[in-house]
Amino acid sequence: MVERVPPRSAQPRSRLRVLLASGAAALALAAGSIVPGVPLGAAPQQAQAADGGKSTLTVAVAQSVDSLSPFLAQKLMSTSISRLMYDFLTNYDPKDNHAVPGLATKWEPSADKLTWTYTIRSDSKWSDGQQATAEDAAWTFNKMMTDEGAAQANGNFVANFKKVTAPSPTQLVIELKQPQATMAALDVPIVPKHVWEKVGDFSKFNNDKTFPIVGNGPFILTDYKVDQYVKLKANKDFWRGKPKFDELVFKTYKDQDAAVAALRKGEVSFVAGSPALTPAQAASLKGEKNVKVNEGPGRRFFALATNPGAQTKDGKKFGNGNKALLDQKVRQALFLSIDRKTIIDKVFQGHAVEGQGYIPPRFSAYHWQPTAEQSLAYDPAKAAELLDEAGYELKGDQRVGKDGKPLDLRILCHATDPNDKAIGKYLKEWWGKLGIGLKVDCLDDVSVPWYAGEYDLAFDGWSVNPDPDFVLGIHTCAALPAKAKDSASTDNFICDKKYDELYKKQLAEYDPAKRAEIVNQMQSWLYDSGYMNVIAYPNAVEAYRTDQIKSITTMPEAAGNIYGQDGYWSWWSAAPASGGSSDGSGGSNSTGVVIGIIVVVVVLAGGGLFIAMRRRNTADDRE
Amino acid sequence: MTADSTPALVQIADADTDGPAQSGPSAAHGPRARNTKAYLQYVATKIAGAAVSLFAVLVTSFFLFRLIPSDPVKQMTGGRPVSAEQLQSLRHQFGLDQPMWQQFTSYVGDALTGDFGTSFQFHAPVIDKITEALPATLLLTGTSYVLYTALGIWLGTRTAWRNGSMSDRFNTAFALTLYSVPSFWLGLLLIIVFAVGIGPIPGMFPTGGLESGNETGFAYVLDVAHHLVLPVITLVAVGYAQTLLVMRSSLLDEMGSDYLTTARAKGLRDDVVRRKHAVPNAMLPTFTLMFVNLGHVVAGQILVETVFSWPGLGGLFYQALSVPDLPLVQGLFFVFATAVILANTLADVLYPLLDPRVGR
Numbered sequence: 010m011v012e013r014v015p016p017r018s019a020q021p022r023s024r025l026r027v028l029l030a031s032g033a034a035a036l037a038l039a040a041g042s043i044v045p046g047v048p049l050g051a052a053p054q055q056a057q058a059a060d061g062g063k064s065t066l067t068v069a070v071a072q073s074v075d076s077l078s079p080f081l082a083q084k085l086m087s088t089s090i091s092r093l094m095y096d097f098l099t100n101y102d103p104k105d106n107h108a109v110p111g112l113a114t115k116w117e118p119s120a121d122k123l124t125w126t127y128t129i130r131s132d133s134k135w136s137d138g139q140q141a142t143a144e145d146a147a148w149t150f151n152k153m154m155t156d157e158g159a160a161q162a163n164g165n166f167v168a169n170f171k172k173v174t175a176p177s178p179t180q181l182v183i184e185l186k187q188p189q190a191t192m193a194a195l196d197v198p199i200v201p202k203h204v205w206e207k208v209g210d211f212s213k214f215n216n217d218k219t220f221p222i223v224g225n226g227p228f229i230l231t232d233y234k235v236d237q238y239v240k241l242k243a244n245k246d247f248w249r250g251k252p253k254f255d256e257l258v259f260k261t262y263k264d265q266d267a268a269v270a271a272l273r274k275g276e277v278s279f280v281a282g283s284p285a286l287t288p289a290q291a292a293s294l295k296g297e298k299n300v301k302v303n304e305g306p307g308r309r310f311f312a313l314a315t316n317p318g319a320q321t322k323d324g325k326k327f328g329n330g331n332k333a334l335l336d337q338k339v340r341q342a343l344f345l346s347i348d349r350k351t352i353i354d355k356v357f358q359g360h361a362v363e364g365q366g367y368i369p370p371r372f373s374a375y376h377w378q379p380t381a382e383q384s385l386a387y388d389p390a391k392a393a394e395l396l397d398e399a400g401y402e403l404k405g406d407q408r409v410g411k412d413g414k415p416l417d418l419r420i421l422c423h424a425t426d427p428n429d430k431a432i433g434k435y436l437k438e439w440w441g442k443l444g445i446g447l448k449v450d451c452l453d454d455v456s457v458p459w460y461a462g463e464y465d466l467a468f469d470g471w472s473v474n475p476d477p478d479f480v481l482g483i484h485t486c487a488a489l490p491a492k493a494k495d496s497a498s499t500d501n502f503i504c505d506k507k508y509d510e511l512y513k514k515q516l517a518e519y520d521p522a523k524r525a526e527i528v529n530q531m532q533s534w535l536y537d538s539g540y541m542n543v544i545a546y547p548n549a550v551e552a553y554r555t556d557q558i559k560s561i562t563t564m565p566e567a568a569g570n571i572y573g574q575d576g577y578w579s580w581w582s583a584a585p586a587s588g589g590s591s592d593g594s595g596g597s598n599s600t601g602v603v604i605g606i607i608v609v610v611v612v613l614a615g616g617g618l619f620i621a622m623r624r625r626n627t628a629d630d631r632e
Numbered sequence: 633m634t635a636d637s638t639p640a641l642v643q644i645a646d647a648d649t650d651g652p653a654q655s656g657p658s659a660a661h662g663p664r665a666r667n668t669k670a671y672l673q674y675v676a677t678k679i680a681g682a683a684v685s686l687f688a689v690l691v692t693s694f695f696l697f698r699l700i701p702s703d704p705v706k707q708m709t710g711g712r713p714v715s716a717e718q719l720q721s722l723r724h725q726f727g728l729d730q731p732m733w734q735q736f737t738s739y740v741g742d743a744l745t746g747d748f749g750t751s752f753q754f755h756a757p758v759i760d761k762i763t764e765a766l767p768a769t770l771l772l773t774g775t776s777y778v779l780y781t782a783l784g785i786w787l788g789t790r791t792a793w794r795n796g797s798m799s800d801r802f803n804t805a806f807a808l809t810l811y812s813v814p815s816f817w818l819g820l821l822l823i824i825v826f827a828v829g830i831g832p833i834p835g836m837f838p839t840g841g842l843e844s845g846n847e848t849g850f851a852y853v854l855d856v857a858h859h860l861v862l863p864v865i866t867l868v869a870v871g872y873a874q875t876l877l878v879m880r881s882s883l884l885d886e887m888g889s890d891y892l893t894t895a896r897a898k899g900l901r902d903d904v905v906r907r908k909h910a911v912p913n914a915m916l917p918t919f920t921l922m923f924v925n926l927g928h929v930v931a932g933q934i935l936v937e938t939v940f941s942w943p944g945l946g947g948l949f950y951q952a953l954s955v956p957d958l959p960l961v962q963g964l965f966f967v968f969a970t971a972v973i974l975a976n977t978l979a980d981v982l983y984p985l986l987d988p989r990v991g992r
Contacts, residue, residue, distance in 0.1 A: 073951065075753045083708055083753075157721050165715040212725060213755055235764055236943035238845050262840055263938045263947060264816075267823055271839035274828040454702035472711050479713035488716070496706050496723075498716045 064585040066254040066558065067276070068572070069268040071283035073236050073261055078216040079198035080152075080159045085573055088162075090239060090259065093577050094224035095198035098127060098146065098181075101575040103564045106372055106475040107521070108193035112141065112225075113181070118519055122188040123171075127181040132248045135201045137223045143175035148202040150183070158212030163197050165479075188517035190524055194476035196575075201225075227252050227581040236261055253584040265290065269552075273297060278557040281572035284309070285550040288358040299556040305563055305570040306371040307549045310364060311428070313347075313420075314469040314501040314541050315340050319462025320489060327493035328462020328502075333416055338399040340539030343466075344385045345392035346439045349544055356431045360550055364543030367532045368477055371546075371565060374525055375477050377532040385542065392443055401444075408444035417446035421458060421467035424451040429468045432544070461494045462502060469501065469541065475575050477528055478516065484535065485512050503540050549573075559586040675981050682977040689969040693962045694739050697953075704728070704752055704955050726752055726958075739962070748966070749959035751952070758963035761948060766930070768842055769944035772937070773929045775860060776867035781922055783868060784875020788918075791876065792883035793906055804880070811873035819866040819939035826862060837862050840941035863940040867933060871925075878921050883914040916987055920979065927975030931968040 072086035079091040098113040113127040133141040150173040152159045153166075160167070167173075172184040183192070204223045208214045216222060221242075222230040227249070228241035239259040243252040260277060262268035269290050271277045280286065285307070286294070294300050316330030333339050349363045362370065365384075366377035379385070393403075401408040401416050408416040420436065422429035433449035440447050450458075458464055473480050482488060486504035490497035508531060515527040535541055549570035553561065562582035563569035571579040705722045723729050727738070742749060748758035787807070791800040810818075829835035838844070838859050847855040886892070887910060895905045934946035941947075945964065952960035 076755050078755075081755050083712055157725075161718065161722060161725075162712075164718045164721070165713055168715055168717065213750065215755055232845070234843075234845065234943070236947060237841055237843070237941075240845065258845070260841065261941050261943075263941045264820070264840075266820055267840050267939055267941060270820075270823050270828045274835050274839060276839050452701070454700070454707060456703040456706040457701045460703070460706070474713065490716075496703055496719050498714065498719070 063255045064253075065256040065258060066580065066583055066585070067258045067260055067278050068580075069262040069271055069277040069280045070259050070572075071262060071265060071268070071281070074217075074233070074239060076215045076217075077222070077230070077233065078211070078214055079162065079200065080211050081161050081215065083162055086259070089573060090230070090241075091198045092226065093228040093241060093257070093580060094222060094226045094230050095200060096133060096141070096225050097198060098195055099193045100577075101194075101475045101564075103562055103566045103569075103574075103576065103578045105374065105565065106575065107374065108475075112146065112199055116193055118192070122517065122519060123185045125183045125185070125192045127183070129179045129181055130248060131179055133225050134246055135204075135223050135225050136221060136229045136244065136246075137201075137204075139201065139203060140178070141199070141201070141225045142178035143181040144178060145202045146181045146199045147173050147175035148206070149197065149199050152205070152211070153197070156211055158210060161212065166195050166197050188519070190516050190519055191476045191478045194474070194478070196474070199225075227577050228257055247581075249581070252581045254580075257580055269294065272300065272552060272554060275299075275554060275557065279551070279553040279571070281551050282549075285360065285547065286552060288360055288550075291360070291550050291552070294552050299554055300552055301555050302550065302552045303563065303571060304360065304548050304550050305568050306362065306369060306565070307547045307570065308369060308371055308474075308573070309470055309472050309547055310367065310369055310543045311361070311545045311547055312364065312469045312541055312543045313344070314467045315343070315539060316462060316464055316466070317501065317503055317538075317540050319493075319502045320504065321493055322486065322489045322491055325493065328464075330462060331418055331465040333399075333401070333410060334418075334465055336399045337537075337539050338395040339401065339416075341385055342392040342395040342399070342443070343440065343445070344539060344542040345387070345395065346389045346443055347436070347542075347544065348387045348439065350387070352432055352435060353545055356428055356435070357545060357547060361545040361547045364545045365536075367480070367535055367541070367543060368473055368528070369546040371569070372473060372475060372477070373565070374521070375528050377529040379533070379536050383533070383537060385536070385539075389439070389443065396443065396445075403444045406444055407446070415446060416444070417448070418465040419448045419450055421455045421464045422449050422451040423455055423468060424453050426468070432468070456496070460490070460496050467501070471500070481512055481515070481528065481531055484541075485509050501540060503535075503538070505534075505538070508534055556586050559584045671984055674984060678977055678980040682973050685973050686970060689966060689973070690740065690743055693965040693969075694736055696965070697956055697958055697961045698732075700953075700956050702956055704958060707955050708753055743962075743966070748963035751960040752957045753951070753955055754957075754960070758959050761960060762945065762963055762967055765943060765945045765948045768942060769930065769937070769946065771856075772860065772863055772942055772944060773867065773931075773933060776864045776871060777925060777929050779864065780868040780872035781875050781925070784872040785879050785915075785918060787872070788876040788879025789883060789906065789911055789914075792880040792887065792914075793910075795884060795887070804876070807873035807876050810869045811871075813870060814935075815866055815870045815933065816935040816939045818869060819863065819936055822862045822866060823939070840939075842943055863936055863942060866936055866940075874925075875918060875921060879914065879918050882917045883910060886910045886914045889913075919983075919986065923975050923979035924972075926978075927972035930971035 070086050072084050074082075074087045074090070075084045076082045076087060077090070079088075079095060082088050082091055096112040098111050099108045099116065100111040101107070102109045110130070112129055112133055114130050115128040116125060118125050127143070127146070129141075129143040129146065131140070135141055150167055150170060153164060154160075154170055154173070169186050169189050170183060171186050174182050176182060201223050217233055220231055220233070224230065225244070225247075227244055227247045229244050230239065230241050232238075232240040238261065241257045241259075243255050243257075245251045260271075262271060262277075262280075265280075265282060265286070268277065268280045269286070272280045272294070282290070286302070291302050291304070294302050315334045316328065318326060318330055318335055319328035320326050353359065353361050353363055365379055368375045368377065370376045396408055396416075397403075400411050403409075410416060418440070420433060422433050424430075430449070430451060433447075433451075437447045437449065450464075452458070455464075455467065459467060471480050471483075483498055483500040484503040484505075486509055488497060488499035489502065489504055490499065511527055511531045511534070515524050515531065518524040518527060549572070551571055553571070560583070561571060562578040563571055564574040564576065564578055704726065705719055705728065709719065709722070720729075727735055730738075739749070746759070750756065751758055751761055754761055787803055791803050794800050823839055824830060825833060827835050827837045827839040840859075842859050843852065843855050844859075889910075892905060892910055895909045896902075900908075930945065931949075933944075934950050936942070937944045937946040938950065945967075949961070949964045949968075951957070952964060
């Protein structure tokens with residue numbers, strides 16, 4: 010075949026030609042868009058000048074919207090947007106999370122605790138000009154109580170409602186079946202009745218066809234492109250005051266490294282991280298000019314749960330949890346041998362706080378800490394003692410029970426969470442030293458073995474709300490499944506009379522201080538039980554551009570987070586820096602133009618050279 | 633499918649009895665009526681085969697995703713304060729409380745009428761979600777497909793013709809290097825270098841997405857083209873080696889043929905010998921590859937779509953799988969498989985027209 014190669018003389022030129030050609034192909038591809046890049050780069054600035062310097066705050070988000078209907082939305086991204094579009098009855102103070110006025114200015118229970126009366130403000134208008142009234146609120150709640158399709162996302166809030174009425178435009182009356190202390194924490198977007206009463210099937214209506222969407226929150230949703238962006242404009246008539254940015258854009262970045270790159274460039278003003286920026290990303294951004302890495306206490310707790318013996322509501326046992334864990338001493342021994350500090354330093358790389366009580370310190374009113382004597386702080390010697398007492402003696406390097414079987418445990422881990430795996434390795438080591446075997450089972454979705462009660466321990470974690478009712482309720486007997494393996498709201502099959510009594514008591518206690526006291530007792534019980542032990546509270550790690558955002562309210566205000574707050578504080582309060590806003594287009598203005606021109610010139614020159622050489626070659630052939 | 637016909641094609645080609653005259657579609661000859669009838673029969677069998685495959689896919693997709701040990705309702709509401717009643721109500725609405733056989737029969741029944749149900753997480757018809765994301769995917773993978781196929785054929789031809797030369801070695805090695813690079817990594821690198829800018833290189837392109845969201849008319853088209861550059865470069869860079877290698881090796885096979893010597897002996901220019909004689913004969917294996925790749929155009933590119941936040945089917949499939957949003961994954965799986973089956977069937981149907989030896 011070698012002899013088929015054309016005469017040598019043609020080679021040097023041809024070789025160059027092929028090289029040139031391959032380069033030119035790549036350049037041509039680039040050129041196709043550099044040219045458009047020229048007008049584009051300059052466009053946003055002109056646009057800004059034209060409409061009087063419109064300021065835009067662009068937020069990079071990883072999640073996509075599941076639904077813009079507040080009756081269906083489950084994802085944090087969507088519920089955060091609902092918060093901005095529609096006012097709730099109440100809001101939470103950014104300083105300490107206590108309830109503050111929203112659409113309601115005042116709320117009062119009756120003497121028998123079963124009727125709550127809300128005074129609805131008269132200075133809130135829907136964006137189509139109509140007045141927002143108590144009638145809208147009553148209609149929203151009634152819809153959720155009567156239509157299963159409208160109860161999908163927030164039905165839990167109205168489960169205990171008997172009747173909701175609006176005797177006057179400024180008065181909303183909610184009658185309850187049982188006393189309920191959470192009535193200033195109804196996280197339900199109130200929608201305009203005159204718009205929503207036209208909706209047919211609530212389970213299929215996504216509220217994403219006509220824009221702008223009528224609302225009364227601090228922002229009005231003006232545009233939405235699936236998987237690309239959600240645009241909102243400032244509501245100039247918002248009763249608390251108009252937001253300082255004119256426009257708020259949530260832009261989808263499915264890859265967090267790409268989002269960080271966009272922040273570095275200034276294409277976005279803020280990166281939330283899902284759930285947080287990685288330690289490496291945070292470290293890389295720390296020295297960056299005009300970028301501030303914001304780290305605040307998170308709302309999640311990261312815990313270990315032990316299987317207390319899975320059972321149904323009527324007490325039927327199921328699952329195969331290790332019987333050794335039915336002994337409180339064994340459970341406590343496990344937690345006594347966990348070195349939380351090492352986990353914080355090595356696994357979370359410092360971006361977390363050591364765990365103690367069930368409710369994270371961010372929610373100061375309900376945060377509880379164990380006393381020195383009940384504390385299960387790192388103490389392997391005491392752990393060994395407890396195991397001896399429980400009858401698990403060390404034989405060789407193994408703990409053996411009275412039945413002669415070695416103590417071997419399993420732990421369910423989320424394959425999607427690298428922290429689970431890393432901590433699993435440490436647990437294996439620490440419990441191994443005590444003589445306990447551990448198998449770490451990492452699964453994409455742990456819910457199947459979990460709800461079948463087929464685990465000994467599990468990595469557990471919840472996002473906590475300012476009102477702790479829900480995270481407390483998931484450990485009550487009422488949350489247990491009706492049938493074995495049914496999914497239910499129980500977290501970990503805990504069912505205890507004392508705890509249940511306390512739960513009922515806190516729900517009926519309308520005095521905040523007294524209620525907090527009961528909640529503390531519940532946390533203390535939970536801690537001692539060893540059914541659940543909080544290892545860490547992971548921090549929220551996010552970053553924003555200081556040349557685009559001058560100031561922004563964190564929650565808690567002193568040192569808190571920005572994305573996914575309880576309330577609209579961050580985006581409502583954010584003030585634009587004089588430097589301007591995110592350009593969003595990606596063209597790097599004048600430099601882009603220069604480079605674009607250079608590339609075009611190179612391509613044209615390359616192309617010209619290519620054609621010229623081709624002519625010469627053809628000429629060679631002709632000779 | 634193509635897999636059946638290709639080996640036969642290669643075997644016959646190896647016999648190397650063909651001359652330049654048989655190189656094009658015009659080569660069909662012989663008693664016309666008999667040939668047409670045989671061809672139609674051949675086409676009918678291929679189409680019937682495709683229909684059977686499609687039905688098998690339809691059935692498989694139902695069971696395949698139910699093997700994932702996962703609870704869609706629990707996964708969807710994960711971490712939110714929902715009551716047991718809400719979970720039950722969702723379960724009922726999704727039909728997950730029905731016995732498996734009942735779910736299956738209603739799925740097949742609906743699917744045969746073109747209804748793939750309603751997405752669990754998006755509360756919208758599966759067909760709507762797919763048609764919503766399809767254009768973005770077709771734009772991205774379609775553009776890259778055309779470019780990497782053209783680039784691959786062109787460079788494949790050049791490198792084979794200059795076999796053993798510096799440019800051959802360079803181009804082949806370069807293509808293979810890019811081929812082995814993970815696409816998401818290359819994409820991220822391009823973002824850092826050409827979107828953000830590094831050192832003297834300014835950021836020229838957007839970091840992600842399909843559009844800026846504030847352009848209309850022609851400016852919108854330019855805006856989308858601007859966003860298209862980096863993802864397309866990524867896909868072309870990673871993809872063209874395949875075509876290049878197939879084209880190169882099949883042309884190398886042809887280069888030993890006597891008809892090329894004949895052509896040269898006639899005094900034809902080297903370019904003409906290559907273009908008119910060698911390349912058409914060497915194209916057949918490349919055609920096979922082109923059709924295989926064509927089928928995958930629809931499936932999108934999950935990794936590249938993720939890195940560049942491209943709102944296409946790949947990303948939708950990923951979102952659907954992570955729940956799993958059963959109606960949506962079933963629908964997408966069916967569409968992806970259909971595209972591959974159709975592309976292969978199309979290849980089978982076209983082959984006899986390109987090369988009359990096939991399907992005889």
